[in-house]
Amino acid sequence: MEKEIFKWCFIGCGTLANIVAEEITKPGRHGIVSTYTRRMEQAEEFADKFGAKACKTPEEAILTEGVEGVYVVTPHRSHYAYTKLALELGKPVLCEKAFTVNSKEATEVIRLAEKKELYLAEAMWTWFSPIARQVKKWLDAGEFGEIQECLVDCRSNAKDYAARVTDPNAAGGAMLDMGVYAAYYLYKLFGKPEKITCQGDVHDGIDWSEEMIFHYPNDVQYHALISVDDDVDQRLNLKGEKGSLVVPHLHYADHAEFVNDRGEKKEITAEGGYWNEFQIVAEEIRAGQKESSYVTHEDTLLIMGILDEARKQLGLTYAFES
DSSP states (O other): OOOEEEEEEEEEHHHHHHHHHHHHHHHHSSSEEEOOOOHHHHHHHHHHHHEEEESSHHHHHHHHHOOOEEOOSSSSEEEEEEEHHHHHHTTTEEESSSSSSSSSHHHHHHHHHHHHOOEEEEOOGGSHHHHHHHHHHHHTTTTTSSSSEEEEOOOOGGGTTTTGGGGGGTTOOOOOIIHHHHHHHHHHHHHHSSEOOOOEEETEEEEEEEEEEEEEEEEEEEEEESSSSOOOOOEEEEEEEEEEEEEETTOOSEEEEETTTTTOEEEEEOOSSHHHHHHHHHHHHHOOOOOSSSSSSSHHHHHHHHHHHHHEEEEEEEGOOO
């Protein structure tokens, strides 16, 4: 028997909201019943496109009859406020990355979700994907042997993706937009680092690029390159004494290939888009879980702390944080 369509409220109707909505509604397992954004005209256009109700207030959208989960897909600065509002109104939330602007905000909304006994998860699609999880399995199984080098390349021309990416008033910049992917990948593969170091280019109120290094015992270091002002083929390069791996487009990868020192290949191909994330989250909400098994509250808090430290080392504080 076909499962009933999972009904979402979308808070935000911008570029990413449209991309996600197109992908998750096509298979007929997810529907959008309500939406809100500050510009009513934009909300109505989105609602007409996806069969939803355009609402004049976020409260109206969140409390629309039938809503099972709220997807917050607004600029980083407003994640905290909308996530908190949805939780206070009694609804489970899937909030886009970076989860909040800083760990103080993240801690507050996670504690609220726990108090309300409501589901809350960060929409880190990379780790809802079979690709990244298989890379982790190969690593844990010892397929690579001793790791000799790991580079997470998250350089992109994201500045052309949306105006918010370079807007300091929206908490724009490379770290919160692209660096979060690099931080998650290194943490998920190798665990919490002893420390991180970060240096980069900060001007006009945002960070445009940086190198972030995760430091582990015995002087082991893994590197990440991050930018919103480069046109680079983003990838994960992982090299060990027994084999190596390349994952193109690491944060939305649909393919990975491991080659051992005898030239033998292991490959995985799987959906790398948003479908995995939304399907898993819908199932977890309906199962009564309060956090995701794939991206936990602990994961989110640890990563937000790393991003805080990276921005501190860069000397980047947004004006609205002071």
